[in-house]
Amino acid sequence: MDETKIIRKCQQGEMSEFAVLYDRYADKIYKFIYYKTSHRETAEDLTSQTFFKALEAIGSFNSSRGKFSSWLYRIARNLVIDYYRTKKNIEDISDIWGLSDDGDLAVDLDVRQNVQRVREYLGNIKPEHREVVIMRLWDELSYQEIASITGKSVASCKMSFVRAMARLREELAYVMAGIILLINNLF
């Protein structure tokens, strides 16, 4: 069924239809949060809060002003921000994205290595660029969707991705040059 109709039904009181929206987005929202927290319990907690808030506020959702999915991701993103603010007393939210392995917060053991690897090569990228890269490559969201969720322009999101890629390529080139130099020195 068309999503607008489902939302309209919810807004008209047929709230059981919300289950259809839940079925459609539960996995995606959970992953979106997990990529930012790397901790299952936290991701489950924030996923629950996301849907409860959406259920509560769906009456104020206006489909003519944006997609439901963007609205939902936006709620999730705000909750993640609140989570980090509470846990790490962070004021500058641009510092939190994706890489939550600073020892203060719980991170699932089985993904600790992943997180560490990603930190190694995304660590030198600006946090706001990093967020776009993760949303584009891990969440597989379009630039339009990323823009709606983050409140930035599409052009800005695209430029963030370009700059991140250019920076990573430079680093790769630097590493490769180092390896070649090392090999030359060895022989």
Place this chain on the structure above:
Amino acid sequence: MNEQEIKKILQELYVLQPDLAVRERELKKIILKLVADRPPAEINEAFKKELRAEILRLASSSRPWPQEDARGFSLSRLWSVRGLVFSLGGVALIVAGLAVYLNQLDSKPATQVSPAGLTIEKLSANAFGVLPSQELIQSSGRGGVSSGGLGVGGAKTLTSAPSAGDVESQSDVDMIGGVNYKFVYSGNITPPAERLDVLKRLTGQAVKLETTNLAGFLGQGLADIGTFSGLKIQSVSLVQDSDHGYQLDVNFDMGTIAISELWNQWYSNDGSVGSCVDPANCATEQLTEADIPDDDALIKLANDFLIEHGVGLDNYGQAQVQNQWRGTAETLKFGLAGYIPEIIQVFYPLRIGDRLVYTIDGSPSGLYVDVNLRQNKVSNVTGLAVQHYESSSYKTIQEVAQIKSMVEQGGVYANYSYPNAEKTVELSLGDPSVQFVSLPRLDTDGYQEYLVPAYVFPIVKVPEGEQYWQKNIVIPLVKEFYDNQAGGGIEPVSKPLLEKEVAPAE
């Protein structure tokens, strides 16, 4: 992420920074590595199911009022916009001419098209061939499980043996508490007339394009449009470039016009979606009940808008303000913001002659006008469509027992009966009247819509303290609706234009 998606990402990069193209190999390697290091993040299915059940529980406790109507595709009428007349029967809509015409709109007085706009062309019997069948309607949207509301007074309907998915969601229902419904009609059901007229709305009339003119209009080196023979305009979006402007989406194939507010002219461009910018602050941002105008004021606002824009209301019943939200303002108490809508709908039920039009679920069809309370303006109009029909008589069901049986089960699609129901609620039905039920069908000829005569039994009594989402039980009366199963039934026949006559609007 597959190869094609990675290629797309790379192409997007090159558009913005072309010199990166020579580094494709390295970039691809970087992207592949990033994707490979994406942590496994599969949601725990037990958690997912538990959360779903909790959401359903909250939903049922927060919205315990009946659902009165469902906005589906519905019939309406031809619409005119300040002198711009869309007559789908034969307007040669030339894009260049349209652009010039639109520029002149402001200086032209409003022109009203035919006040009724309803035509019915009588054809011979069974002229439409195969009608949408029970099975088709079921599989194309209504589905085996109705949206009857889980635990909110609705009923879950199963039309066949439950699938694995049904069984799974059934457990959710059981958690909420099963209620069985019994539909009681104490009067005598009489069979309908042996044959009744089915109406078919005329759709699929895309406007033929004068390609030479279009080619001239687009003659800016883009492409030679004139080389594409037989072009038609299927749909067009018109944008009103003014403060609080509207967008008109005209679909010539479906014969509809949708009016919606132009986002960037109505709302601040702060990147927010919905009126609740920060979900954490929804409670403080929401309207209060005191902000809601009374029904008369809302209807006047809607009427004024329709009259201003030449939408005649001759074929609609009394306007009704959709006030279901009022139940929630009092009952939504789970610690979060209350539900006060920012948009309230005014509904105009569609009437063809002396019959109203319903959906198969028993909701009335018609015109919906959204009133934006913050802006005190009409923001959307849906349900506007041409009302040109062909009419053809079809045999009806005559077996009273069959009708009675369907009525008692709550409609064509049987309500699910809980084996261990916590209770059975008896719903009393009033005397039936013959109305129309709208049955859509999407086939190789495109979108088709039929208005089939139906008995409509109003639910006149629901026991105190109980809720039921439907207001009516609809029983289509055309025999073929029940006979056609998966391609069987009456063979399509070519459309004979016998007995041709144009009936004026009643």
